[in-house]
Amino acid sequence: MAFAAFGSSNAPASAKPTRSGKVVIALLAPGLAYLxxxxxxxxxxxxxxxxxxxxxxxxxxxxxxxxxxxNYFYVISEYLPHILRSFGYALAATVLxxxxxxxxxYFIGVKARPWPLLQKLMLTLxxxxxxxxxxxxxxxxxxxxxxxxWIVSTLHDIGLxxxxxxxxxxxxxxxxxxxxxxxxxxxxPLYTSLERLDLRYLEAGSDLYASPxxxxxxxxxxxxxxxxxxxxxxxxxxxxxxxxxASGDFLGSSxxxxxxxxxxxxxxxxxxxxxxxxxxxxxxxxxxxxVSVYVKKSGTxxxx
Amino acid sequence: xxxxxxxxxxxxxxxxxFIYLLIPIVYTFVFxxxxxxxxxxxxxxxxxxxxxxxxxxxxxxxxxGNSVFIGLISTxxxxxxxxxxxIALVRYRFKFRxxxxxxxxxxxxxxxxxxxxxxxxxxxxxxVQKGIWTIIIAHIMFCLSFVVxxxxxxxxSLDPALExxxxxxxxxxxQVFWKITFPLLLPGIASAALxxxxxxxxxxxxxxxxxxxxxxxxxxxxxxxxxxxxxEANVIGCAVFALAIxxxxxxxxxxxxxxxxLAKVH
Numbered sequence: 417m418a419f420a421a422f423g424s425s426n427a428p429a430s431a432k433p434t435r436s437g438k439v440v441i442a443l444l445a446p447g448l449a450y451l452x453x454x455x456x457x458x459x460x461x462x463x464x465x466x467x468x469x470x471x472x473x474x475x476x477x478x479x480x481x482x483x484x485x486x487n488y489f490y491v492i493s494e495y496l497p498h499i500l501r502s503f504g505y506a507l508a509a510t511v512l513x514x515x516x517x518x519x520x521x522y523f524i525g526v527k528a529r530p531w532p533l534l535q536k537l538m539l540t541l542x543x544x545x546x547x548x549x550x551x552x553x554x555x556x557x558x559x560x561x562x563x564x565x566w567i568v569s570t571l572h573d574i575g576l577x578x579x580x581x582x583x584x585x586x587x588x589x590x591x592x593x594x595x596x597x598x599x600x601x602x603x604x605p606l607y608t609s610l611e612r613l614d615l616r617y618l619e620a621g622s623d624l625y626a627s628p629x630x631x632x633x634x635x636x637x638x639x640x641x642x643x644x645x646x647x648x649x650x651x652x653x654x655x656x657x658x659x660x661x662a663s664g665d666f667l668g669s670s671x672x673x674x675x676x677x678x679x680x681x682x683x684x685x686x687x688x689x690x691x692x693x694x695x696x697x698x699x700x701x702x703x704x705x706x707v708s709v710y711v712k713k714s715g716t717x718x719x720x
Numbered sequence: 721x722x723x724x725x726x727x728x729x730x731x732x733x734x735x736x737x738f739i740y741l742l743i744p745i746v747y748t749f750v751f752x753x754x755x756x757x758x759x760x761x762x763x764x765x766x767x768x769x770x771x772x773x774x775x776x777x778x779x780x781x782x783x784x785g786n787s788v789f790i791g792l793i794s795t796x797x798x799x800x801x802x803x804x805x806x807i808a809l810v811r812y813r814f815k816f817r818x819x820x821x822x823x824x825x826x827x828x829x830x831x832x833x834x835x836x837x838x839x840x841x842x843x844x845x846x847x848v849q850k851g852i853w854t855i856i857i858a859h860i861m862f863c864l865s866f867v868v869x870x871x872x873x874x875x876x877s878l879d880p881a882l883e884x885x886x887x888x889x890x891x892x893x894x895q896v897f898w899k900i901t902f903p904l905l906l907p908g909i910a911s912a913a914l915x916x917x918x919x920x921x922x923x924x925x926x927x928x929x930x931x932x933x934x935x936x937x938x939x940x941x942x943x944x945x946x947x948x949x950x951x952e953a954n955v956i957g958c959a960v961f962a963l964a965i966x967x968x969x970x971x972x973x974x975x976x977x978x979x980x981x982l983a984k985v986h
Contacts, residue, residue, distance in 0.1 A: 440808050443804040451827065520737045549960070555949060680928075707829050
């Protein structure tokens with residue numbers, strides 16, 4: 417499956433280095449030029465906009481190029497709760513996704529090995545949520561946990577929720593939605609790692625009188641670490657920048673807004689481009705730090 | 721073999737996990753048959769009407785059509801550009817390899833809000849009017865890396881001996897590529913194209929930053945979410961879901977049949 421390729425570190429093929437540098441350039445140039453023009457340059461544009469100041473002679477939402485570092489101090493002090501919330505929610509949802517995914521990935525990748533067709537079928541089920549619209553599946557959870565739903569009335573009846581407490585709009589619901597929406601990004605790299613796990617190592621461990629839990633801690637877990645790391649990265653990053661789940665029209669409320677919600681409303685609704693851009697650059701900065709830690713650990717070949 | 725509760729825990733867990741993954745999908749399907757009015761919140765009885773008259777709801781089919789158009793164009797370009805890069809990465813050694821890997825990884829690692837806001841800023845600076853074509857430019861950009869990843873896996877699994885055999889039989893490089901490499905890569909290219917279409921079709925965040933007044937299906941759902949999404953949107957979502965699952969299952973069964981046939985020959 418396409419997504420399974422995330423976690424894999426397909427070793428460079430054994431093909432001998434071939435001559436023509438011209439062919440390489442011809443193959444790489446168009447795609448890389450495209451990314452240069454529509455990925456790198458926009459990031460640069462974002463940095464420039466994040467330093468702009470309001471046009472003293474202009475009207476509403478007009479800005480002029482400047483070098484206002486103060487924009488960054490402003491967004492950090494103004495939106496600190498949103499920043500902390502984003503990374504807090506992302507951390508919680510990533511841990512949840514890891515805990516839920518690991519046994520599942522282990523079952524598909526190790527226990528189901530004798531039945532390849534079943535493995536494929538289960539992998540299809542793992543990515544099935546990707547095929548229904550992101551927004552529709554999030555709205556489905558909203559309806560399932562809506563204030564009038566039987567789940568919520570049951571929770572009221574058994575006293576787990578107070579009479580004025582509801583589920584939608586709470587941090588719990590947002591984290592739940594984030595976990596659900598990004599869980600395949602965790603399961604698939606874990607599966608790729610576990611699928612390649614050599615079972616003879618596990619046997620060797622138990623032959624040496626290690627208990628099953630010790631075999632897991634000393635053999636299985638370290639060998640699946642590449643999957644854990646790339647899965648964590650692939651879930652944490654999109655979650656930290658998401659604004660659908662936390663939005664008031666979906667699973668959240670005004671008290672759950674994340675960085676993404678601020679960027680969206682500042683950029684698209686109140687047209688405060690510099691503050692939205694400064695927040696975007698900050699978010700990107702944190703992500704880059706995470707990625708570089710990952711690259712140091714496993715090299716660039718493992719990225720793709 | 722010893723039969724114990726421990727052996728059953730994992731399969732049972734897997735079943736529960738799959739139920740959890742499928743709940744919202746089932747919900748969306750069920751409510752596509754709801755005899756609902758404007759919103760689709762309460763069950764009002766079963767009907768096929770929403771499936772048969774899906775375009776009667778204003779805007780749904782137009783948004784769907786735009787999404788298909790954007791998806792197709794973006795997929796063609798992203799698949800072409802991405803396949804070329806994948807071949808270069810696997811088949812050739814060159815300097816700056818790690819920089820190329822990093823450049824391809826970064827768009828996948830960048831949060832969508834950042835990609836969206838960045839591109840929107842660039843279009844704004846250049847004075848480009850946002851519309852369908854700015855959406856397509858954005859989609860090609862974020863699909864490209866996913867294509868590279870998918871095709872790369874396929875190129876890496878190709879046996880270079882097949883191409884060597886072609887060269888030994890005096891095929892020129894062009895012939896080797898079109899007669900051997902390309903046909904063998906085709907399944908990988910096809911799944912990359914499907915992935916890219918799926919990503920483009922479902923994208924909301926980047927699209928929302930770079931769309932003018934043009935609607936796409938996810939934008940339609942987002943706008944409608946404030947007032948309640950009509951059942952017709954569920955119909956579209958479910959039809960797309962069913963089609964995607966059918967394609968995936970068909971390719972998997974086809975692959976399995978081929979594998980078994982090969983196993984018999986050897």
